[in-house]
Amino acid sequence: MIRLQRLPQPDNFSQRAQDWERRFSAERARNPKLTISKFWAAVRQEIRPDAEILFRNFHGKCAFCESKMAHVSSPHIEHFWPKSKFPHKTFAWRNWLLSCGRCNEAKWSHMPFCGPIPCLIHPIIEDPQKHIGFVGPIVVEKTERGKQTIELVGLKRLDLEEERARWLDQICQLLLLATIPTFHREARTLLIWAMQPEAPYSAMTQAYLLEVAPRLANPPQPHPYIDLANGIQQIRQLVEQNSNAIHDLA
Ligand SMILES: [Zn+2]
Secondary structure, X not given: OOOOOOOOOOOXXXXXXXXXXXXHHHHHHXXXXXXXXXXXXXOHHHHHHHHHXXXXXXXXEOOXXXXXXXXXXXXXXXXXXXXXXXXXHOOOHHHEEEEEHHHHHHHOOOOOEEOOEEOXXXXXXXXXXXXXXXXXXXXXXXXXHHHHHHHHHOOOOHHHHHHHHHHHHHHHHHHHHOOOHHHHHHHHHHHHHHOOOOOOOHHHHHHXXXXXXXXXXXXXXXXXXXXXXOHHHHHHHHHHHOHHHHHHHO
């Protein structure tokens, strides 16, 4: 998990949210068996344009496991405060996170508390890296809330760990390429991009590079932002096309 910044809510979102809430109340008055989950499913298509903005806000990444959605499953709007227990927060923009199906299913409507606050770490209002770290592709807890969060959304699941390991392998190969003068500049740029929030598994990449390349991971002046539309493909291509050079170094 990595800290993310929430963009302002979409234009006229408040009016739409009020309208959904009003319709839910009216329909519930007619049909007391109507649950908020059923109503949510019924208006899913109407929510879609806002869901797409949410998707871009989260860089198309699961707020919990940092998988790019295409990697593991289709995106879900995750209600940090579960809608079954906190129905009044169902249409609150600030309660929406983007999550993959696997994390969403694992979390479900669980909301355990650690003292007065939720155990689940909120990636927008706090820094997940204070609670959760990595040793290679293995996720490790730093705090009790980190431990609870890992269990709650299943960050130790095997297929996710394999996916992180594959990505970390690309990062290792990029690091090797960065030692060859011909590739140094491009590989370094891509490594910096891989630590930015939009890159997959960026918390893991940051932790790894902090260990093996601390000057790159923690420079005296922050790196300028690197705007790449297709960083994943660029990394894969560079590594693939120069596998012989990497092999000679390794
Ligand atoms: Zn996920």
